[in-house]
Amino acid sequence: MMDGVALKALVVEQALAEGFSAARVTRPDAIPESAGRLAAYVDAGRHGQMAWMAERMAWRGNPAALWPEAKSVIMLAEVYSPEHDPRDVLGQPEKGAISVYAQNRDYHDIVKKRLKRLGRWLIEEAGGEIKVFVDTAPVMEKPLAAAAGLGWQGKHTNVLSRELGSWFFLGAIFTTLEMPVDAPAVENCGSCRACLDACPTDAFPAPFQLDARRCISYLTIEHKGEIDPELRVLMGNHIYGCDDCLAACPWNKFAATASEVKYAARPDLVAPDLAELVGLDDAAFRERFSGSPVKRIGRDRFVRNVLYAIGNSGLSGLASAARPLVHDPDPVVAEAARWALSRL
Template sequence: MSSQRLPGNRTRETSLPSKKAAIRERALALGFDAVGFARAEVAPDAAAALKEFLAAGYHGEMDWLARNAERRANPKALWPEARSVVVLGQNYGPAEDPLALLDEPQRAAISVYARNADYHDLMKKRLKALARWMHEDLAAGVKVFVDTAPVMEKHLAQAGGLGWQGKHSNLVSRALGSWLFLGEVYTDLEVEADRAESDHCGSCRNCLDICPTDAFPAPYKLDARRCISYLTIEHKGPIPLEFRKAMGNRIYGCDDCLAVCPWNKFAQPTREAAFLPRAELTAPRLADFLDLDDAGFRRLFAGSPIKRIGRDRFLRNVLIALGNAGNKAPAKAIEALLNDPSALVRGAAVWALLCLLPQEAVARLRSRHAAAESDPGVLDEWARLDS
C-alpha cells in the first residue's frame, strides 16, 4: 500500500469553500491536469460490482484484489477518519496513434503508459506534496494513495466529476479522453463533493468490438484473464495457447480499447516530460531484446514500470510476438534461447520456432533439446509438434 498519513492540526481556521478552492488551485499548480472532490464512500452498486467481479474469478491471479475487497469497497475501513477524497488526474495522452505499430509485426508494441518513467513515482511525489501542503496550510489530516492501494479509484473519480467508467471499465474524461492516471488524497476535512459525472458512452461499442481476445463478457465488465494487459503483465506462467496469436506484437499491455474511444478527439498529448516516450521504447525491434540477461534487462528498464515483470516474463512476451512476426523473425537467435535457464523462456522459444520453421527443422531441434528437458511445461510445448 502506498500511503502517507499526516494528522490534522486544528489550530488554523479557514472556511471549507475557501479550502476547496485552495486545494484545487494548489493541485493544478503542482502539475495535475484534473481535480475533483468526492465523499469518502463507495456507492452500493459499485461495491456489488466488485463482489460480482471477484465471484466470477475475473481477477485471475490478482489475489490482492480479493484480499483487500472489504477495504476497497469501504474507504472508512481503510481510514476511519476519512471524510472527503481529493481525486487527481494526470494526462498521459500520446501524440501518435498507438495502434499504428500493430501493422509492424517486427517491432514491439508497448503500452503508451509504459514507454518512459513509472507513473507511480511522479504521482506519489505530487500527491505527497499536495497532502503536506494541505496539512501545513489547511490543518488537514491526510492520507495519500495511488493504484497500488486498495482504493476504488475509478469509482471515486466518477463521483468527483473527473469522468465516468466507460464500457471498457476504464475512466473516460470529456476533456482528456481515456488517457488519465489517477491518485487520491483522503482527508478528514468535510469538503463539499463535486457533481458526479454521468455516463456518456451511449450506444458506442468501439472498445468492446476491437478487443483482440474478447475480454469483455458484457459492457462495463472485464474478464482480466482474457485481457492482453493482464496476460503480458500480471500472468506469471506461459501465455495460454488460445491467446498467443491474438497478442500479435503486443509485449507489454494493450491500448486497443482505450485508443478507439471517440472521446479521445478531445484529448491532448501530454506535456509531462516523464510520460513522453523514450526513443528506444517508441518502436523497438523485437529481435533487439533477445540477448537481454537479467542485468541488461534491469539496466534498460530502470525507472520503467516494465521492470516489475522481470526479464523472464518480458522475454516470454517477446518470443510470443516473434512467433507472430512471420518469416523475417530471427530463428537462429530464438534457437539460442532453447538453452535459457528459465523454463518460461525456453517454452516460449519452442512455440515461436514452431510458428517460424518447417516441421522437419523443429523435429531436429527437438531431438537435440527435448531429451535433456525436465520441465513439464516445456515438454508440452515440444509435444505440440505432433498435434
C-alpha cells in the same frame, strides 16, 4: 478555520499549479455499490492470478472502512496523452508494442511525489490529516473518480472524460477535512462500442465488464507462467500492456496534452526491435528498463512475451533470434521459444 467552499477552491487551484490536469472531491462512502461488484467479479474468477484483488476486500470495496476518520477524498487526474498513435506499431510485426504509460518513467513515483507535495501544502494551509494513494493500496480509484465527477467508467471499464479523453492517471488524497463534493459524472458512451470491438482477445463479456483473464494487459504483466496458446496467437506483437481499447475511444479527440516531460515516450521504447529485446539477459534487461514500469515484471516474463510476439510475426528471419532461447534456464521462456519456432 477556512470554510469548506473556500478551501476546496484553493485545493483545486493548487492541484493545477502542481501539474495535475483536474481535481474533484467526493466522500469515502460515495461508492456503496462497489463492494458487491467486486465480490461478484472475484467470485466469477475474472481477476485471474491477481490474488491481491481478493485480499482486503472489505477495504477495497468500502473506502470509508480503509480510514474511518477520512471525511473527503480529493481525486486527481494527470494526463499522459501520447504524441503518436500507439496502434501504428501493431502493423510492424518485427517490432514490439509497449503500453504508452510504460514508455518512460514509472508514473507511480511521479504522481505520488506530486500528491505528497499537494498533501503537505494542504496540511500547512488548513491542518487536518491526509493519506495519499496511487494504484498501490486497496483503493478503487476508478469508481471514486466517477463519483467525484472526473469522468465516467466507459464500456472498457477505464475512466474517460469529455475534457481529458482517456489518457490520464488517477491519484487520491484522503483527508480528515470537510469539503463540498462534486456531482458524479454522467456516462456518455451512448451506442458506441469502438473500445469493445478493438479488443484483440475479446476480453469484454459485455459492455462495462472486463474478464482480466483474456486482457492483454493482464496476460503480459500480471500472468505468471505459460499463457494459453489460444490467447497467444491473439496477442500479436504486444509485449507489455495494451492500449487498443483506450486508443479506439472517440472521446480522445478531446484529449488534453501531457505537460509532464517524464511521460514523453523514449524513442527506444516506442517501437523496439523484437530481435534485440529477445536477447536481453537479466542485467541488460534491468539496464534497458531502469526507471520504467516494465522492470517490475522481470526479464523472464518479458522475454516470454517477446517470444510470443516473434511467434506471431510470421517472419522467418526472426527464428535465429529465438532459437538460442530453447535452452533458457527458465522453463517458461524455453517453452515460449519452442512455440515461436514451431510457428515460424
